[in-house]
Amino acid sequence: MIPTAFDYARPTSVDEALRLLAQADDAKVLAGGQSLLPVLRMRLNAPDLVVDLGRIDSLRGIRDIGGGGAVAGGGGAIEIGAMTPYHEILASDEIRQELTLLHHAVAEVGDPQIRHRGTLGGSLAHADPAGDCGAVALALEAEMVIAGPSGERVVPAADFFQDLFTTAVGDDELLVAIRFPVHPGWGAGYQKFVRTAQQWPVVAVGACVHLADGKTISEARIGLTNMGPTPLRARAVEEALAGVTPTPEAVGAACAAAADGTSPPSDLNGDADYRRHLATVLARRAVLAAAGHPQ
Amino acid sequence: MELTHRFTVPADVATTFAAFDDVESVAECFPGAEVTSVDGDAFTGGVKIKLGPISLTFRGEGEFREKSLAKDGSSGRMVLSARGKDRRGNGTAGAEAVVALRPGAARADGGPATDVEVTTDLQIGGKVASIGRGLVQEVSTTMLGRFTDCLEKKLT
Amino acid sequence: MTTTEEAPTAEAAHDGEIGRDRRRKEDHRLLTGRTRWTDNIAPPGTLHLAMVRSPYAHARITGIDTRDAQASPNVVAVLTGADLADTQGVLANAWPITTDQVAPEHKPVAVDRVAFAGEIVAVVVARSAAAAVDAAELVDVDYEELPAALDLKDAAAATPENGGALAHPDLGTNNSARWIFDSAEAGTGGDVEDAIAAARSGGILIEREYRQQRLIPAFMEPRSVVVDPTGEQITLWSATQIPHITRFLLAATTGVPESKIRVIAPDVGGGFGGKLQTTPEEWAAFAVARRLGKPVKYTETRSESLLAAHHGRDQWQKLTLAATTDGTVTGLKVELLADLGAYVALVGGGVPVLGAFMFNAIYKFPAYRFDCRTVLTNKTWTDAYRGAGRPEATFAVERLMDELAAELGRDPLEVRRQNWITHDEFPFTTVAGLTYDSGDYESATAQAVEAFGYEDLRAEQARRREERDPVQLGIGISTFTEMCGLAPSRVLGSLNYGAGGWEHAEIRMLPTGKVEVTTGASAHGQGHETAFSQIVADRLGVPYEDVEVLHGDTQVAPRGLDTYGSRSLTVGGEALALAADKVVAKAKPWAAHLLEAAPEDIEFAHGKFTVAGTGEGKTVQEIALAAFAAHDYPEGIEPSIDAEATFDPVNFSFPHGTHLCAVEVDTETGAVSLRKYVCVDDVGTVINPLIVAGQVHGGLVQGIAQALWEEAVYDDAGTLLTGTLADYLVPSAADLISFDAAHRSTPATTNSLGAKGVGEAGTIASTPAVVNAVVDALRPYGVHDVRMPCTPARVWHAIQEGSAA
Numbered sequence A: 001m002i003p004t005a006f007d008y009a010r011p012t013s014v015d016e017a018l019r020l021l022a023q024a025d026d027a028k029v030l031a032g033g034q035s036l037l038p039v040l041r042m043r044l045n046a047p048d049l050v051v052d053l054g055r056i057d058s059l060r061g062i063r064d065i066g067g068g069g070a071v072a073g074g075g076g077a078i079e080i081g082a083m084t085p086y087h088e089i090l091a092s093d094e095i096r097q098e099l100t101l102l103h104h105a106v107a108e109v110g111d112p113q114i115r116h117r118g119t120l121g122g123s124l125a126h127a128d129p130a131g132d133c134g135a136v137a138l139a140l141e142a143e144m145v146i147a148g149p150s151g152e153r154v155v156p157a158a159d160f161f162q163d164l165f166t167t168a169v170g171d172d173e174l175l176v177a178i179r180f181p182v183h184p185g186w187g188a189g190y191q192k193f194v195r196t197a198q199q200w201p202v203v204a205v206g207a208c209v210h211l212a213d214g215k216t217i218s219e220a221r222i223g224l225t226n227m228g229p230t231p232l233r234a235r236a237v238e239e240a241l242a243g244v245t246p247t248p249e250a251v252g253a254a255c256a257a258a259a260d261g262t263s264p265p266s267d268l269n270g271d272a273d274y275r276r277h278l279a280t281v282l283a284r285r286a287v288l289a290a291a292g293h294p295q
Numbered sequence B: 001m002e003l004t005h006r007f008t009v010p011a012d013v014a015t016t017f018a019a020f021d022d023v024e025s026v027a028e029c030f031p032g033a034e035v036t037s038v039d040g041d042a043f044t045g046g047v048k049i050k051l052g053p054i055s056l057t058f059r060g061e062g063e064f065r066e067k068s069l070a071k072d073g074s075s076g077r078m079v080l081s082a083r084g085k086d087r088r089g090n091g092t093a094g095a096e097a098v099v100a101l102r103p104g105a106a107r108a109d110g111g112p113a114t115d116v117e118v119t120t121d122l123q124i125g126g127k128v129a130s131i132g133r134g135l136v137q138e139v140s141t142t143m144l145g146r147f148t149d150c151l152e153k154k155l156t
Numbered sequence C: 001m002t003t004t005e006e007a008p009t010a011e012a013a014h015d016g017e018i019g020r021d022r023r024r025k026e027d028h029r030l031l032t033g034r035t036r037w038t039d040n041i042a043p044p045g046t047l048h049l050a051m052v053r054s055p056y057a058h059a060r061i062t063g064i065d066t067r068d069a070q071a072s073p074n075v076v077a078v079l080t081g082a083d084l085a086d087t088q089g090v091l092a093n094a095w096p097i098t099t100d101q102v103a104p105e106h107k108p109v110a111v112d113r114v115a116f117a118g119e120i121v122a123v124v125v126a127r128s129a130a131a132a133v134d135a136a137e138l139v140d141v142d143y144e145e146l147p148a149a150l151d152l153k154d155a156a157a158a159t160p161e162n163g164g165a166l167a168h169p170d171l172g173t174n175n176s177a178r179w180i181f182d183s184a185e186a187g188t189g190g191d192v193e194d195a196i197a198a199a200r201s202g203g204i205l206i207e208r209e210y211r212q213q214r215l216i217p218a219f220m221e222p223r224s225v226v227v228d229p230t231g232e233q234i235t236l237w238s239a240t241q242i243p244h245i246t247r248f249l250l251a252a253t254t255g256v257p258e259s260k261i262r263v264i265a266p267d268v269g270g271g272f273g274g275k276l277q278t279t280p281e282e283w284a285a286f287a288v289a290r291r292l293g294k295p296v297k298y299t300e301t302r303s304e305s306l307l308a309a310h311h312g313r314d315q316w317q318k319l320t321l322a323a324t325t326d327g328t329v330t331g332l333k334v335e336l337l338a339d340l341g342a343y344v345a346l347v348g349g350g351v352p353v354l355g356a357f358m359f360n361a362i363y364k365f366p367a368y369r370f371d372c373r374t375v376l377t378n379k380t381w382t383d384a385y386r387g388a389g390r391p392e393a394t395f396a397v398e399r400l401m402d403e404l405a406a407e408l409g410r411d412p413l414e415v416r417r418q419n420w421i422t423h424d425e426f427p428f429t430t431v432a433g434l435t436y437d438s439g440d441y442e443s444a445t446a447q448a449v450e451a452f453g454y455e456d457l458r459a460e461q462a463r464r465r466e467e468r469d470p471v472q473l474g475i476g477i478s479t480f481t482e483m484c485g486l487a488p489s490r491v492l493g494s495l496n497y498g499a500g501g502w503e504h505a506e507i508r509m510l511p512t513g514k515v516e517v518t519t520g521a522s523a524h525g526q527g528h529e530t531a532f533s534q535i536v537a538d539r540l541g542v543p544y545e546d547v548e549v550l551h552g553d554t555q556v557a558p559r560g561l562d563t564y565g566s567r568s569l570t571v572g573g574e575a576l577a578l579a580a581d582k583v584v585a586k587a588k589p590w591a592a593h594l595l596e597a598a599p600e601d602i603e604f605a606h607g608k609f610t611v612a613g614t615g616e617g618k619t620v621q622e623i624a625l626a627a628f629a630a631h632d633y634p635e636g637i638e639p640s641i642d643a644e645a646t647f648d649p650v651n652f653s654f655p656h657g658t659h660l661c662a663v664e665v666d667t668e669t670g671a672v673s674l675r676k677y678v679c680v681d682d683v684g685t686v687i688n689p690l691i692v693a694g695q696v697h698g699g700l701v702q703g704i705a706q707a708l709w710e711e712a713v714y715d716d717a718g719t720l721l722t723g724t725l726a727d728y729l730v731p732s733a734a735d736l737i738s739f740d741a742a743h744r745s746t747p748a749t750t751n752s753l754g755a756k757g758v759g760e761a762g763t764i765a766s767t768p769a770v771v772n773a774v775v776d777a778l779r780p781y782g783v784h785d786v787r788m789p790c791t792p793a794r795v796w797h798a799i800q801e802g803s804a805a
């Protein structure tokens, strides 16, 4: 498991990193390395240059950026630097309270070692269809801050994931931060289904719901993981849930549509039919959990 | 791994057939593909597969095993087979694509149409196929999807 | 210190040595990494090897272009099979199960054809491991693909006439051997066909087909080999279970005199049968080192290990169980297909034969027939994997007993009771011709049932069924036995096995009082150093701390047959006990001489020789010093009390146990979770309960993993799809529960220790316990079987199909 030889650079600023990317023919960005290093060691890629973002302090941290800015809704937002490792997110009270769904999802990523090295930005930029955080970013309607040679741009999560392992981040760009509108008063439920602990999800469903009067669902947002080449929103379920009193029967009925419009893979962990079924069960459980524990 | 893609082209079978017969033009649709030489029904070339974290370069050769166009233009069929290996010896790829052409329902404007069905039997072997949650299989499915999407656009 | 002060403490320690929970003495160095694994060994100037492996399951090699690789920086040589053809030797099959067994020749580096994806086609030698791997990518091999025999049943049916793919076309068949045992022919029982005919008209017939999926041993330390050809001898270090067998076969197949070869297995990180192999990598490294005259090293990656180290299990089992309507089993017929993979491995062909004697398990079946075919395919070769043959047999019979109970509508424990051998019937000669020396199935079962809370769990199960709880409870039973302690050499001879089953030990009494022990049983994680020290301390009455156990080096422990088949304690431990007894016998005349007494008056107890009726005495350690000085000793004896012994058992040993497992099955998702696991194992005398617990726990996990998680999967072109540990699912502690593992003991009668062996018990017993539990949970849904591993998807589909039917 020895990668091919490559040059290694460790810039200390985003500008320097972007310059390196602009100059190189075939460069790869290194964040926590939990996805990139296996790929390099297995020689599924052999870049000339690896640009390690580990020393760019500005890319790391959790910031309350208040109500303004580009964030939809205007209800306040939290910005997480792309290089923030999972474990910092997990340890943050703010995130547990305001972005409970993200907290739940991050808690289930890999194992403690992976959570100490792996980063939220790396996970989203990698866009593994089985990654835990993509669907959550969709459900929480996050926005991605991308820096490139011509400055910064902000891309909504819905436009960020383009295809298998393909995002809006270009070869000469960096994902620098992720902005999440806070969801005060929203309940969250995350259901990750695995065959063994510390595995990528066979299917996962993240749900956050808002209960209007404490009784009926006024709004629900459901993200699906590993139900297609990109993370997906279960729009049909979201619509069906609006106005529903969250009993198991009613939620179950609404969640029967969880797999509508998806194209899940068939692999050693399960065939597509099984995944479609699983999505309905997990969606019901996630929504009930979310509705049962409103913040 | 067998994958089937279907689309309809606003041209008659013979015209569509001729379009498929042009290897270099067809290859343009495959992301990262390049034809380096054509010799009758045989060709050589390479494909650089670059998707997210993965970057593999396959080189190899291919040929049209079968090309038949019914005289009356009622059907066309070609069988194309190609095989190659990764530049770094980490994998092999073999594909057999059967392109079946049939007259489609006439278009709204009365012009001819052809229903195209591309059935690809793709075989990825070696190290790249046996590591990492079927990653390479998924990647190749995606690439093939992009290829046929592009073909469809190009021909329509 | 005076003797009077020392005696009481020494005595207290001596009394407690057998059956004492001692922490393993080897663990400190193993856990802190203060030891040497093969990959840490680097003789000066070591060159590194990288293997170029075939991506195809079956192909002719039409050309190998090594020029770019040769020209790559720091590359010393690139050698193909053709380059090594004359010197590389062959890999031997030590157990041709029939005289007409068909077996392809197995060259370590393929010469003109590859027969599985992962087979070595060239070896790159470079000054660094990185340079070797870089250059290996530049070796350009042209292949012409050949049809591959992949599916076991198809391969068994393929002939040149029907055009089915042949793994080795020149052999004309994929069928390697057919091995039959029939109790009517052997005179050990009736004719199974009569039993089946009777059952068909008025009895009960259970006909089932079970799949033993392909597994990968997945030991923690990947295989590694270092060969140093400099000096008078060629030294080969290898992460192997079998240094002695390796040395013998290297000599036998390469022509290098055995005396010129030294094989060392340093600390080895697990094997589970997976390192009971002589490997192409070892043979290639040996050939390359000899050719270049320089030390070489090869350490596989995890993916190479999963791909090319031998796999295990992989059988189809067709089973017919005949019984009367009152639940008495009248016969069992087993028709088996075993997948050998591309070559007949060291003992690969014999693995199903090891199971042949175990299908009748603890039961008094009056008629039995076992008919097995071993089949060549274009996949990685298969061989021993923890339990080897016996897990397959135990799975089949324990699943069948549950099916019989379900058919009868009776409690599966009751049906077992009705058919098993009772404790007063030992020794019992089974329908398979083995004589079980001891056991007590009733007591082990009673204890397990009690600890499990069997009745309460059955009540909970009934309640959940009643309430149609989406989470159903299932209870699985496995009352197993196995034959272990491989093995009586004469029996092995009668089975056409290529070697014996004895084991050797030596005790060297050092002048300082320390005791140096060598054993031919080469440990790779089992704790031999601890358990064997306890045996020696017990027999010689020396402090445990004074005993040093040496193993795994053919120059240090020259005679031995290594570690597998739960044999180390029952055979190797017994050899050591016998050697200790010889030391005592040799020391006795010294004691008599030094104490100026007649030998008849000398007594030996707690490490001390005393003159009967007096307090005077000499310890065995004092005599060791006297023998070293040799200033004063009787005529006619040698100046040494060292001793060696070789033990060849007259029979196998037969551990047994009752395993009870409760699982919860989420019928909505198909997820299976363990709820409770209780086992009571009878492994005979327990030398060290802590080690026994460790072996049982680890064994359980491996057996449970077969039931729920692990499977080596190939695609339809013969590419292994489970080439990383993200795909081949080995469980971790997070997937398991605490086990309630207890033991009872009816001592074995075939060795003086009374030990029966414990290395494989947990693995053999647990797989059917878990699958029985899963099926038990799902019976109300019309489910009668779930193929292993019982993945959530399979369980869910089984529920859909069962409910639809």
Ligand SMILES: Cc1cc2nc3c(=O)[nH]c(=O)nc-3n(C[C@H](O)[C@H](O)[C@H](O)COP(=O)(O)OP(=O)(O)OC[C@H]3O[C@@H](n4cnc5c(N)ncnc54)[C@H](O)[C@@H]3O)c2cc1C
Residues within 6 Å of the ligand: A028, A029, A030, A031, A032, A033, A034, A035, A036, A037, A038, A053, A082, A083, A108, A109, A110, A111, A114, A117, A118, A119, A120, A121, A122, A123, A125, A126, A128, A130, A131, A132, A133, A169, A173, A174, A175, A176, A198, A199, A200, A201, B052, B053
């Ligand atoms: C054993 C194991 C188990 C795992 N289990 C899970 C799991 O259960 N769930 C889960 O979601 N994930 C899991 N992972 C993956 C883990 O979450 C990874 O950390 C994550 O996918 C990538 O984050 P990283 O920081 O390590 O990125 P890296 O591996 O460093 O990079 C990943 C990719 O993203 C690119 N990249 C990284 N950062 C940026 C950036 N700022 N801008 C542009 N491109 C960038 C890199 O170039 C690379 O292509 C597991 C990994 C391992 C090894």
